[in-house]
Amino acid sequence: MSLDHILLGMLREPAAGYDLGRRFEESARMFWFAELSQIYPTLKRLEKRGMLRSREAPSSRGPARRVYELMDAGREELRRWLESGPQFATARIPHIAQLFFMDELGDPEATIGFVESLAAQLRARLARYEAIEERIRGCGDDWAAISDRDFNEYSALRAGIAVAEARLGWCAETLERLRARQRARQTATA
Amino acid sequence: MSLDHILLGMLREPAAGYDLGRRFEESARMFWFAELSQIYPTLKRLEKRGMLRSREAPSSRGPARRVYELMDAGREELRRWLESGPQFATARIPHIAQLFFMDELGDPEATIGFVESLAAQLRARLARYEAIEERIRGCGDDWAAISDRDFNEYSALRAGIAVAEARLGWCAETLERLRARQRARQTATA
DNA sequence: CAGATCATGTAATGCGTTACATGATTTC
DNA sequence: GAAATCATGTAACGCATTACATGATCTG
Numbered sequence: 001m002s003l004d005h006i007l008l009g010m011l012r013e014p015a016a017g018y019d020l021g022r023r024f025e026e027s028a029r030m031f032w033f034a035e036l037s038q039i040y041p042t043l044k045r046l047e048k049r050g051m052l053r054s055r056e057a058p059s060s061r062g063p064a065r066r067v068y069e070l071m072d073a074g075r076e077e078l079r080r081w082l083e084s085g086p087q088f089a090t091a092r093i094p095h096i097a098q099l100f101f102m103d104e105l106g107d108p109e110a111t112i113g114f115v116e117s118l119a120a121q122l123r124a125r126l127a128r129y130e131a132i133e134e135r136i137r138g139c140g141d142d143w144a145a146i147s148d149r150d151f152n153e154y155s156a157l158r159a160g161i162a163v164a165e166a167r168l169g170w171c172a173e174t175l176e177r178l179r180a181r182q183r184a185r186q187t188a189t190a
Numbered sequence: 191m192s193l194d195h196i197l198l199g200m201l202r203e204p205a206a207g208y209d210l211g212r213r214f215e216e217s218a219r220m221f222w223f224a225e226l227s228q229i230y231p232t233l234k235r236l237e238k239r240g241m242l243r244s245r246e247a248p249s250s251r252g253p254a255r256r257v258y259e260l261m262d263a264g265r266e267e268l269r270r271w272l273e274s275g276p277q278f279a280t281a282r283i284p285h286i287a288q289l290f291f292m293d294e295l296g297d298p299e300a301t302i303g304f305v306e307s308l309a310a311q312l313r314a315r316l317a318r319y320e321a322i323e324e325r326i327r328g329c330g331d332d333w334a335a336i337s338d339r340d341f342n343e344y345s346a347l348r349a350g351i352a353v354a355e356a357r358l359g360w361c362a363e364t365l366e367r368l369r370a371r372q373r374a375r376q377t378a379t380a
Numbered sequence: 381c382a383g384a385t386c387a388t389g390t391a392a393t394g395c396g397t398t399a400c401a402t403g404a405t406t407t408c
Numbered sequence: 409g410a411a412a413t414c415a416t417g418t419a420a421c422g423c424a425t426t427a428c429a430t431g432a433t434c435t436g
Binding site: 002005006009012028029030031032033075078079081082083085086087088089090091092093094095096097098099100101102103104105108110111114117118121144147148149151152153155156158159160162163165166167169170173174177181184 | 192195196199202218219220221222223265268269271272273275276277278279280281282283284285286287288289290291292293294295298300301304307308311334337338339341342343345346348349350352353355356357359360363364367370371374
């Protein structure tokens with residue numbers, strides 16, 4: 001029920017479906033993602049419901065763009081969502097599920113390898129986030145004069161960084177404990 | 191594609207669908223959730239594919255239980271999944287999406303209220319996790335002698351706690367910044 | 381006897397992914 | 409002329425939620 005709202009939010013400035021697709025890749029990845037094949041029909045549906053209006057616009061290259069614009073009904077729906085209090089999705093964290101059952105492999109080294117690989121991927125993700133943060137800080141004017149919109153977008157980025165850091169910290173802590181267990185086991189066998 | 195694997199993992203000991211439903215509520219909530227209405231057909235499908243086998247068993251109260259048991263094919267599928275490396279779901283974090291668009295309300299106090307409410311809900315969640323941790327530490331024998339399975343389940347819990355703490359920390363940091371902005375605005379107006 | 385818990389399921393609907401189809405323009 | 413980018417979409421399938429349907433047993 002939220003892709004609708006996210007598209008409405010993104011359409012506070014008129015844009016074509018294709019543009020929104022790139023926005024998911026660039027700035028919204030952290031908290032949501034949608035394929036173009038989902039975006040296009042969703043925009044059509046929102047238009048049919050009177051939330052959006054569209055017109056054709058020529059493209060500098062490639063076929064004509066269908067540019068969507070937010071209508072009053074859409075703006076009201078967006079505001080209702082924003083005023084409805086924090087929404088939570090039911091958790092879906094496959095890698096923690098894997099860890100949960102990892103003893104099935106009967107190989108403590110496999111668990112260690114798994115968490116190491118997890119840490120590597122989280123480091124890469126964190127690096128991407130931090131690169132964005134650098135870019136913002138760089139082109140950013142002075143920090144207090146920033147607009148509310150930019151401030152909130154920056155806060156969302158900070159949230160992603162905070163969680164990635166926490167997960168990495170957990171990896172380090174967990175690896176330490178796993179290795180301590182391995183050492184204890186090896187001295188017990190010897 | 192993962193509920194299948196999670197059910198296979200849970201069925202390393204035979205159980206009925208209803209039992210698995212409660213397990214999601216009790217110990218797996220942190221990383222996954224499924225309704226009974228999704229669990230029952232999924233179990234049937236896995237049986238048809240030869241991953242599981244089932245038999246009827248009498249219940250102490252209520253209708254007969256259908257108890258499922260893991261077959262070799264199911265165990266192999268489970269292992270393939272565990273060996274396939276850490277899987278990530280595409281992020282879906284509605285409350286960060288809301289924050290991202292929150293300036294639409296044009297009311298800085300609304301953003302502050304939103305993050306406060308978020309913090310309250312995260313504190314409640316963290317308290318639940320910590321209660322589980324207490325329970326584990328309490329009934330737990332000595333920490334090094336714990337089984338691999340219990341160790342991994344504990345690690346999964348620690349992951350949930352780490353993330354909840356990080357989100358709460360981010361709330362505090364963000365609230366501080368939001369309030370500083372408000373103060374700056376008010377002195378500027380005065 | 382009412383309400384909670386145990387226990388299994390189906391049906392309808394909606395959300396999301398993957399695969400497929402098309403075609404123009406720009407860059408190398 | 410090949411590959412990348414711009415741009416729109418449809419179709420099939422699978423995953424997830426909500427609502428509905430049924431009925432036994434236990435607890436207060």
